[in-house]
Amino acid sequence: MYILALFGNLLIILTVSSDSHLHTPMYFFLSNLSMIDIGYISTTVPRVIVDIQTHCPVISYVGCLTQMSLIIIFACMDDMLLSVMAYDRFVAICHPLYYQVIMNPSSCGVLLLGSFLLSLVNLLLHYVAVLSFSNCEDIFEISNFFCGPSELFKLACFDTFTTNIVRYCAGALFGLLPISGIIFSYFKIVSSIMRSSSSSNGKWKTFSTCGSHLSIVCLFYGTALGMYFSSSLSLSPKTNAVASVMYTVVTPMLNPFIYSLRNKDIKTALRKILSRTF
Numbered sequence: 001m002y003i004l005a006l007f008g009n010l011l012i013i014l015t016v017s018s019d020s021h022l023h024t025p026m027y028f029f030l031s032n033l034s035m036i037d038i039g040y041i042s043t044t045v046p047r048v049i050v051d052i053q054t055h056c057p058v059i060s061y062v063g064c065l066t067q068m069s070l071i072i073i074f075a076c077m078d079d080m081l082l083s084v085m086a087y088d089r090f091v092a093i094c095h096p097l098y099y100q101v102i103m104n105p106s107s108c109g110v111l112l113l114g115s116f117l118l119s120l121v122n123l124l125l126h127y128v129a130v131l132s133f134s135n136c137e138d139i140f141e142i143s144n145f146f147c148g149p150s151e152l153f154k155l156a157c158f159d160t161f162t163t164n165i166v167r168y169c170a171g172a173l174f175g176l177l178p179i180s181g182i183i184f185s186y187f188k189i190v191s192s193i194m195r196s197s198s199s200s201n202g203k204w205k206t207f208s209t210c211g212s213h214l215s216i217v218c219l220f221y222g223t224a225l226g227m228y229f230s231s232s233l234s235l236s237p238k239t240n241a242v243a244s245v246m247y248t249v250v251t252p253m254l255n256p257f258i259y260s261l262r263n264k265d266i267k268t269a270l271r272k273i274l275s276r277t278f
Helices: 002-018 025-054 061-094 096-102 105-135 149-153 161-195 200-208 211-232 237-262 264-277
Strands: none
Touching: 002 025, 002 237, 002 264, 025 061, 025 105, 025 237, 061 096, 061 105, 061 149, 061 161, 061 211, 105 149, 105 161, 161 211, 211 237, 237 264
8 A cells, every 4th residue: 555655646746747738736736745645654654564574563752753743744734735726726717817827836836835834833733732741651652553643642641721722723723724715615616617607518527627636635534534533532442543544544545546547637648658658
C-alpha cells in the first residue's frame, strides 16, 4: 500500500509537471495535494515497518513530538487544500469570465502559503497542551501505531480543561471552517448549474468536473470522522487501529487513482507520457 501510494502520487506530480495543458490552478493544487499525501503517509508507515521488523515499538519523546508535528501539518494542509480546490471549482463554474483574473498564479501561491501558515498555527495550538506532558511520567503507552494528537491528549496528567479547549478550538478552526467552505462552494455550484439554460446533459458534464474532488472530500472526511469517533468513544484498540489505517494509509493511496481514473485530462496526459516512454 505504501509503494502504491508513493507511485500513484509521484505519477500525478510527474504528469502535471510534464504536460503544459495541465498547468492550471486546479492541477497546481492537485500536484501539491499529492506531495502532501506523500509526506503524510511517509510520516507513519516507514516507522511502522521498522517497528514490525525490529519487534521494538518504542519511540522517543522527541521522535513522538516530531511525528505528531508532521501529522498535524500534513493533515491540516490536506484539509485546507481540499477547501481551496472547492473554491477553485466554484470560481470556474460560477464566475468563468473572471476565472483567469481571480485564480492567477500569484493568488494560487498566496492560497498555498496561507494553507501552510494555518497548518503551523494549528500545530502551535496543539503544542500548548502537548508540551506540558514533559512534566508527567517518563513512559507512556500509546494505543495506536503512531503519535497522533488525539492519543496524546488522552495521556494528560493534569486538568483536561486546557486540552479540551485546544481540541475544540482546533476542531472549529481547522475542521468546521474548511468543510463549511466546501459545502458553501458546492451549494453555489449546484445553484448556478440548476439556473443555467443548458441541457441536462450539459449540466451533468459541468458538474462532472467536480466528481473527482467530491470523491476525495468524502473519502478524506469519512475516514477522518471514523478515526475521530473511534478515538473519542474509547473503542477497542483494534477498531481504533483499523480506522487510523484507513485515514493515514488508504486515503493517500486512493487519492491519485481517483483523480486519474475519473479525469479525462489526466488520462490523456498519462497516455502521452506512456507513448513517449515506450
